[in-house]
Amino acid sequence: MLFRRIYQFLLVYIITIVFLFMIKILLSLSDYVIPGVPLMIETTGQVFKEYFFDVMNTMSITILGQCLSIIMAFTVGIAGRKSSWIGSFIKVTAYNIQAYPIVALAPIIFILLGDGFIPRLLIASMICYFPLLLSVLGIMATPVKDIEHFYIVTGRMRWQLEVKIRAFENLSKLTTVISGSATLAMAGTIVGEFIAANAGIGYSIRIALYQSDLAKIIVALFMIGIIISIYQGILETMGEQIKTRWSISKKGEVL
Amino acid sequence: MKINNFISWLVLLFLISTTNSFAKETKVNYRLKWLFNTSVAGDIYADAKGYFKDAGLDVDVREGSPEKNAINELELKRADFGVASADQVIRALDKGAKIFVIAQLFQTNPMQWIYRTDQPEIKTLQDLKGRLIGITFGGNDETIMNTLLAKAGIKKKDVAITGVRFDFTPFFMRKVDVWPVYRNSQGVILKERLAKEGEDVYFFNPADFGVNFVANSVVTSEAMLTKNPDIVQKFLNALLKGWEAAMDPANEAVTLEVVKKLDKGNNDEIRKKQLNATRILIKPSVSIRIGTIDSTAWKQTETMMLTEKQIKNPVNIETRLIQLK
């Protein structure tokens, strides 16, 4: 799973580089516009270490932001699952806010909170929060009658058990939405940094843009791609392991 | 019959209009280095007063920004002419770009840094240590500051470099102490603003420390020069005519008027001061023709960049300077 993601990314990346070289040759562009191989190798050597730390910086914000948003989504999703007025209010708000591109709020966040760690974390968590919340709300609000019936009629149902039953029944959906939100969070963090931060790989890309240094940008894109592929691969593998451990039985799929 | 007649007239009219358009001006794109302000008064003047039109050229004068790069646009054929500083030109040549310099606008480099007098004066380059310095990434100030620091043997970690753009807020809020300015434009604005708050300023001039880079110059592509030398000549003539007129004190009121139309966010008083400051840098004396290329200064810039390893190989810049008559 993990290796497949990395292969796929490398394939797409190499195709893109080849495409760039083709344009370079076709339009006879100098290294100033599209760097040649020697220049790319040289630039890689110059900025690889720096960009690696930048990506790790961005990645740490992304992961932290995602964890925060998972916790928030579950808390609010569980609290809002009843069809009380709070539940309905939360549902409607989440639907409406998630339609808005959160990353467009990045400039306002940076103006109000500066361009340090907290605003970047806020953007990362806000971006993946709303889709997560909607999924969790949907899952938590849907009874699993066939399992819950026994506990309800025998008076053994508790809210913790109800949440556990519904979460477990929809484990595939949850792991999918969490892996998906990883890309969302990373993209959003990078864009936020690009717009207004002073740290992270998005910031480094912005500087490279100002310096018209496509070689640096290509290196940065490689780092981003590799790291996010690894991260998603890990998330997917974890998801599979959780499913195996809790034994979503594959018995029926064998024959 | 009537319909046929009508259609024939329409076709004729259409043909006439399209033929006319072939006889009209040649479309040309001209990318400046920064925003529209008094610093580019000549460029604006030439366009506003129809000098390009008179030369048979339909010139689209476009303002620049950190994200835009004139040399990139020349290569990608999105621009026919552009404005770039010497370090940008030399760096591009080092990477194989095929460009030529056809005019040098600033005879003296306006790139300086402004800082408040409540800070110690920068008397030697060592005094830069520990300062909060702003640079525009991708701008000539980045190259100049790197050269200064290398000259003084100061490591990057001994200074706090912050990337800056159009917004002066970090300077006002003292997040950045030493702010990059063009002496004739932002320098004027900031000095005035601080004066209002009762604060006085110093200007840190790289030239005082032996770092003399050539600033804004007009560039074009090799293709343009070889294939359309007549357009290049026409363009340059019209452009320099605009600059001569804009820098003429007799035309001050007109110049300020045309700049005002495009320069958002400044007032008349500031613009007047800026124009006076610009004049000295573009046309230091009556005898110097605007656009004169100072080969010595260019060679010096190349040598400095080579020494500081900002370029890999010599580019023989003198072979790329075309002083058109």
Place this chain on the structure above:
Amino acid sequence: MRLECNNLNFTYPDSKVAVINNLSFLMEKPGFKALFGPSGAGKTSLAKMIANPGFRADGRIITENIDTILYSYNLERLPGWSSAGKHLNKVTSPEKQPLKERLIEIFELNDVLNSRYSQLSMGQQNRMNLIRYLLQDFNLLILDESLANVDEKLRETIILAIKELFSNKMFLYISHNLMEVSKFCSQILVFGKPSGNKGCFMTQGQDCKKGYDLDKEKLDITMLEIMNAF
């Protein structure tokens, strides 16, 4: 112990036809009773109504000495995050542990206690579900096809064991197996064809207990009587 209803009617909100139409019956004494009839006749609907406290509260269903009614059906599932045995333990109170062991033995589930519910066969799943209900406190337990997918011999063993171990409880057994209900149930509420004229009627079953001697003739009469309802 008494379960009674008089002229019970019920129509689902989005239906024009009454699913329960003027139903009256009386079931007394603990034991194994049956609801028997074709699909759609209203057996499950009646069962759910009996299990629903609301119907007892407003007097449409009358009970005596029946406090706790549990309704179980064959589509129920156990949670999947630990083994079936663990889940069973969690819902069994300490004093019922010996009973649990006994039932597991009878229901032939010893070998699957460490498996997860999804890994069991359908018959094993139904038996596991039934066991956990039997280990709860109840006066009346409704078994809606709860022994589906279980082979005939084991079903007989189970029913006889339930009758012996829970002789003071009432069971309502919903099944399509004519011979089975005729053999093991004391009372059988037969649902006529929904669209036919024949309504519901109560008949006696053979109520065979463990170590029984089967009276074939009487069994045939019971079965014929029921068949004539359709």
